[in-house]
Amino acid sequence: MDNSPPFKKVLVANRGEIALRVIRACREQGIRTVAIYSTADRESLHVKLADEAVCVGPPETNLSYRNIPNIISAAEITQAEAIHPGYGFLSENAHFAEICQSAGVIFIGPSPESISLMGDKARAKALMRETGVPVVPGSLGAISSEDEAISLSREIGYPLIIKASAGGGGRGMRIVHQESEFENALHAAQTEAFQAFGSKEVYIEKYFQNPRHVEIQILADAEGHVYSLGERDCSIQRRHQKLVEESPSPVLSPKLRQEMSSAAIKAAKAAGYINAGTVEFLVDDHRNFFFIEMNTRIQVEHPVTEMLFQYDLVKAQIRIAAGFSVDPPGKSFGHAIECRINAEDPWTFAPSPGTLDRFLIPGGPGIRVDTAFYEGATIPPHYDSLIAKLIATGRTRQEALDRMARALLEFEIDGIRTTIPFHLALMTDEQFRKGTYSTGFVEQFLLRRPWEKRRKSDMA
Numbered sequence: 001m002d003n004s005p006p007f008k009k010v011l012v013a014n015r016g017e018i019a020l021r022v023i024r025a026c027r028e029q030g031i032r033t034v035a036i037y038s039t040a041d042r043e044s045l046h047v048k049l050a051d052e053a054v055c056v057g058p059p060e061t062n063l064s065y066r067n068i069p070n071i072i073s074a075a076e077i078t079q080a081e082a083i084h085p086g087y088g089f090l091s092e093n094a095h096f097a098e099i100c101q102s103a104g105v106i107f108i109g110p111s112p113e114s115i116s117l118m119g120d121k122a123r124a125k126a127l128m129r130e131t132g133v134p135v136v137p138g139s140l141g142a143i144s145s146e147d148e149a150i151s152l153s154r155e156i157g158y159p160l161i162i163k164a165s166a167g168g169g170g171r172g173m174r175i176v177h178q179e180s181e182f183e184n185a186l187h188a189a190q191t192e193a194f195q196a197f198g199s200k201e202v203y204i205e206k207y208f209q210n211p212r213h214v215e216i217q218i219l220a221d222a223e224g225h226v227y228s229l230g231e232r233d234c235s236i237q238r239r240h241q242k243l244v245e246e247s248p249s250p251v252l253s254p255k256l257r258q259e260m261s262s263a264a265i266k267a268a269k270a271a272g273y274i275n276a277g278t279v280e281f282l283v284d285d286h287r288n289f290f291f292i293e294m295n296t297r298i299q300v301e302h303p304v305t306e307m308l309f310q311y312d313l314v315k316a317q318i319r320i321a322a323g324f325s326v327d328p329p330g331k332s333f334g335h336a337i338e339c340r341i342n343a344e345d346p347w348t349f350a351p352s353p354g355t356l357d358r359f360l361i362p363g364g365p366g367i368r369v370d371t372a373f374y375e376g377a378t379i380p381p382h383y384d385s386l387i388a389k390l391i392a393t394g395r396t397r398q399e400a401l402d403r404m405a406r407a408l409l410e411f412e413i414d415g416i417r418t419t420i421p422f423h424l425a426l427m428t429d430e431q432f433r434k435g436t437y438s439t440g441f442v443e444q445f446l447l448r449r450p451w452e453k454r455r456k457s458d459m460a
């Protein structure tokens, strides 16, 4: 293996914990880093930790973290050879990846072609179907006419889901329970899709009542190696957004894991995919799995896999972008789980930005905390509400959950509300501990008013 640094200097086109994560991966490989920041982030840790920092605009993301000309200029001025986009912002923007290419800067991620193929979810599904990867039953590509959609919806049966082809982040989806609602729902979904994503293309698929969301992490290098690093179960969601992720999935048998990994590798190969990526599936009650989409970036929940395999995915991304091969992942060990700690009310999930009067992070065996915050820091209202990712590992699922609960109790944050009490209630919930949950779990869990139970146990 070539041990020379893959690049001399990398620009990190992101903020928050993921910017720190990339800076750390660079530093460990002897790569200098350039941070970019908006005027709201002057005091941010990613600015302090990078070797250089360039202000790219005001707080509004369109003018700063999504401002392509300013970011490319920052790379040119600082002579960065490559740009790591992190997740969110420009990470799945094929146009940005193309502009990087034409400016002679390496985009650390897949090719613009792979990004745009997978970014069009209807097209991606069509390709998967041709490749022989099981997909959720539904329209072949985007809906072209209302009549076609209605006859197809009869074939699929209700309930069904209308999704934006260009959708993401749990948005642009509409569940339809009966035919009388279909026409209105279709029009509303098209209008919403256009407003949110600039394209009114939608597709329809069967709506599974209580599936599991299980995704496979893959790594593919330019030499043609495509590896699977197992799954992450992300069924603990609220409004289609992930709150907790764990691996191994409590419901996967070794055989099913093998089958899903092979399907994910097949998917990546069919798309000519190079770099880290995630193939997302729904798993039904009978343990059948169906492709929903592929994410062409490093994901928020990547640490779960990193801990399980003791494998640095961000370093691998950088090496792959430089044309180096990566090591096979080897064997995983034990169990890992991640809780997303957000600046939100723990039960209503209403945003709660503000200043962290106290910020004491947990530690000890099997605990990893990925955060860009510190005591006295202010959480700006302009960006997402993630304050920290808390990852716990253990030899068994039980040990990982016990450690997570212990670490959540140690975590002290004052000045804002956080989702820590939600996670604590979840970690000690009997049903969650059994592992028999689906994507509908959180809704049911909240109906059981877990905050009352907590208060009683606090008083005991």
Ligand code: ADP
Binding pocket: 136, 161, 167, 168, 169, 170, 171, 205, 206, 207, 208, 209, 211, 213, 237, 240, 241, 280, 282, 292, 293, 439
């Ligand atoms: P996004 O890219 O917006 O995150 P996904 O297609 O990945 O959208 O879906 C997000 C979540 O929405 C899934 O994890 C699942 O909970 C739910 N979902 C998506 N498609 C279906 C479906 N066909 N049936 C049931 N739930 C679905």
